[in-house]
Amino acid sequence: MTTTCRWEAAESPSAAPGTPPPPAPERGTGATGRSRRRRGWALLIFAAIVVSAVAAGIGREQVIKSEGAGSLFDFFAAAASPRLDADFLALTGTAMLTTLAYAVLGTALSLVIGLIGGILTSQAWWESGVRTRRGRRLAGWGLARAVLVVPRGIHEVVWGLFFLVVFGIDPIVAVLAIGIPFGAVTAKVFSELLDETGRRPYTALVAAGSSKWSAMLYGLLPPALPDLISYGFYRFECAIRSAAILGLVGAGGLGFQLALSFQTLRYPEIWTLLFALILLSVAADYWSSLVRSARARGRQRSRDGGGVRRDPLLTASLVFGAVLIGLSSWWIGLDIAVLWSGKAWEFGIQLLSDAWPPSVGDTGFGGLLMLAGVTLAMSIVAITIAFALGAVFAVPASTPAQGRDHIERGAMARIGRTTAMLASRFVLVVLRAIPPPVWALLLLFVMYPGILPGAIALAIYTTGVLGRLMAESVDNLDARPLRAIRSTGASASKVFCYGVIPAAAPRFVAYGLYRWEVTIRETVVVGVVGAGGLGLLLQHQISAFNYAGALTTLAMLILLTLVVDITSAAIRRSVR
C-alpha cells in the first residue's frame, strides 16, 4: 500500500514530476543546513498556527452556544431510533443508489479524461520521435500540464454549481462535476505512472514506424495498467464522498435528502440517511482497499522476481465495475444528448459572458485579500486539529503484525489490541463518511456561525481521511529496525518512542501537508455555515447571479491554492 503514498504525493500540483526536485536553497550544506532549515519551517508553522487560531476567533469571540447543547443531545439520542418505515427506507435506498451511480459514472468519466490527459501530459508522449525539436516538445508538454491546473484547482462543488446553472437539475451535473476535477487529478497521476514504466518497448514500437497511440497501447499501457486500475478504485472511494456533497447543493441523491431533512430538523430521518451514507462509504473503502492491497502484493511479488501474474481479484473487480457503469447510467437515466443541446450551450455562454470581464466587487481588492487570509487561517486551524487527532487514531488503527506490533503479545493484550484497531478504524470511517457541510450543520447546534465551526467541521472530516492514510503508513513501516530495538530488551513504549515515531513522523508530516492542500480547496464547501472566507463570498455571489464577482473570487481561490501547494511542496522537501 505504499502506492497511496506515491499517489498522494503525485497529486500535489506543484511537485513537478519527471523533473527531479530542485535542490533546496543551500546555505549551510549537509545535515546542519537541513536541520537549520527544518527549524526555520517549524518556527514558521508554529507562528502560522497561532496567528490562524487568533484569526479564527479562538479565545476572542463568543463561540459556544451553550443553550444548543440540549438539541445536540436530542440529535444524538435519535441515533438509536432512525426512521425505518418502508416508505422512508425505499426513499433512502433510491437515494443511495443514485449517489452510488453518480460516483460510478463520475469515476468512469474521470478515468477516460485521466487516461487521455495522462498520455498527453506524459514525457514519453512528447519525447518520442526523431524530429520534434526540444523547444517544441517542452512547450507542448508544459502547455498540456498547464491546461489541467485549472480544473484541478476548482472544487467539485463549484463545478456542480456551474453545471446546475447550465443544465438545470439533470444527472449529467453530478457526473461532470465529479468527472472533470477528478479527471484532471487522475491525468496527473497517470502521466507519472506512465513515465515510471520502462519505456523501451514503447520506443521500439515507435522505431518500427508505429503511430504513438498504437505504441502507447501496446508498449506502455499494459505494464502500467494494474497500477492505473488500482488508482481508479482509490478515486472511486473519493467519488462516493464527493457525490454525497454534490447532493447537498442540489444534485440529488443522499446528500439532497439530507439537506431536506436538515431543513425540517427531522433527526430520525437524518440518522437513517447518515447510516446509509456510512454503509456506502464503508463498502466503497473496503472494496478499494481490497483491490489496492492485492495490487501491492502483486508489485511485491514481481519485485521478488516472481514474474507478472494476472490478478483474479483485479479482473473480477473490473468486470463488476463495467457492469456497474451500465446499471448506473440506466438508473439515473443518463442522457448525454443534453451536452450538445442548444439551450445548455446558450446558458453556458450566457454565464461566461456575464462573468467576463471579472469584477472585484464592492469589497475591493483589499477585501478580497482579507478573505483569502481568513480562508487560509481556516484551513490551517482545520489541518492542525486533524493532524493531531489523525495521529492519535492512526497508531491503534494500524494493523497489528508480526514484528511490527509494539504491544506485548499475551492473549488478552492481543484481543485488546484488535478491539482497539477495529474501534479506531470504525471511528475514522464514520468521520470521513459524513461530508464536512453536514458536520458543520451539526456544529451549529452548539456554536455561533463563523470561521471556527467551519474549521472544526473540516478538521473532523479530514481526521477521518488523514488517520487512515497515517495508519497505512504505519503498516508500511520497515519491521526490521523495530525488531532490533525490541531485541535489546526495550519495553513496548520504548520501541514506540525510538522506533515507530521517528520512522513514521516524516510521512505523517507529508500526508498532513498534502491534506492541507486538499483542505484549502474544501473550505468552499463549508460556506453554508457562514464560515467566512472566499468560500462564503463565492456562495453569495453565485446565489446573487453575480458571476463576474464569482470569477474573480474563483481566480483568487485558485491562486491561494497554488500558493499553498508550493509552500507545502517546499516544506515536504525539507522534511524528506
Add this chain to the structure above:
Amino acid sequence: MSSPIFALDGVGVSYGKNTALARVDLTVEPGERIAIIGPSGAGKSTLIGVLNGTVAATSGEVTALGCDYRRAPAREIRKSQRRVGTIHQRFDLVEQLRTVHNVNAGRLGSWPFWKAALSLLLPRDVQRVRAALDRVGIGDKLHHRTGDLSGGEQQRVAIARVLVQDPVMILADEPVASIDPARGREIMSLLLELSAEAGVTLLACLHDVDMALGSFERVVGLRAGQIAFDKKRADLTDDEVDALYAFERATEPR
C-alpha cells in the same frame, strides 16, 4: 545497381559535452550482412538508434531508404521506419502481453489504430503470427504470457515480431548478449538464415568477436564513437581487431 539502404555522411551524435558518435560515414547496400564490433561505450547502440530513427543526429546527413531523417515529414519517416526492423540488446517485449500480441506489435506501423486496439481483444492475423512463431521454433507458445517464457524463447519472439513486420532491413543490437552461448549461436544462425532466405539486409552489433568474424562478410570496427575500420572480413587482420579492444592510452583525453 540500386540505391543504398542507408547512407550516413559525417554523422555525429553528442549528449551535452559527451560525444557518442563523431564523423561517421557508412553506406549499406541491399543484401549486405554487416557486423559492427567495438568495446562497450563505443557507440554501437547509438549508431543503431540513428539508423532506426530513435536517436537524432546532431550533425551530418542520414538518409534511410531514400528518406532524409532530418528534413522529411513525419509521415515519410514513419514509412521508412516501418521497413526497418530492430532487435534489441535487451528485449523490447511487453511481459504482460501474450506472445501473439507481442508479435503482432510488429504490424502496428501498417495497422490503423482501431485495428491495433481491436486486436488486443480479438487477435488479428493469427495465421501469420503462427507461421512466424513456427519459423523461429516456438509455434506452441502463441498464447503464453511473454513474461513466462525463457530468455531464449523471448528472443525468438522478438525475431518473430521482426518477421511479421516484413522489413527490407534488420538491425540487431547485441541480439544474443543476454542468453547462454549455445542458445546464442542457435539464434544467431537463425537470424542469418532468415535474412538469407528473404534477401533481407542485416546489420548486427556484436560483443562476441568470433561470431562476427565467423559469419559476416563485412566488419565495421567502432571505437570511441569513430569508425576504426570498415573492411571485408577477408581483409581484416588480427592486429586491427586487437587494437580495437586495447585499453585506451593514458595520454588520451577522457
